[in-house]
Amino acid sequence: MTGAPEASDSAFWRFSLRFYALPDVAPACLTLQDEANVDVNLLLLLLFLADNGRAVTRDDVTRLDAAIAPWRAEVVEPLRGLRRRLKTGVGEFPPNEGFRNLVKKLELEAERLEQGRLEKAASNLGKPTDRLAAAPANLAAYEAHLGSLSKAPKEVILAAFSGQTS
16 A cells, blocks of 8 residues: 555554553453354444544444455454463463464564554545544444344443543
């Protein structure tokens, strides 16, 4: 991408790292990932858009999800599955943290690349609105796309979002 910033230099990547590190956010995101098939990167993008005062629709979320679905299914999820499997060892091979950490780095890089694609796909999305109104609206659009999100982790994420300053 000539002239475009790397995803690791992007405002979205910086927002994601900062937000994900807030108390209770990571476990809430992982609960939604495991229970409702939430793509955490897409969730973070929706919050990033809200942080910038942009509200999206269910159709927007559907298009964003479609833009990353093949990458998620063929790269991110297999790497995540491998990383999780390596935690307990495989067959006669005991757990090897060094190797598991290499897989974890690949998984993180795959997620960073996914974020770059998401950010590009979302560059013109969203109707201007108040950031605190956009966050629940964007999560509701994602929930409408997926079907349902567990209330408790969703509330943790929204509370963390409203408690931070942009």
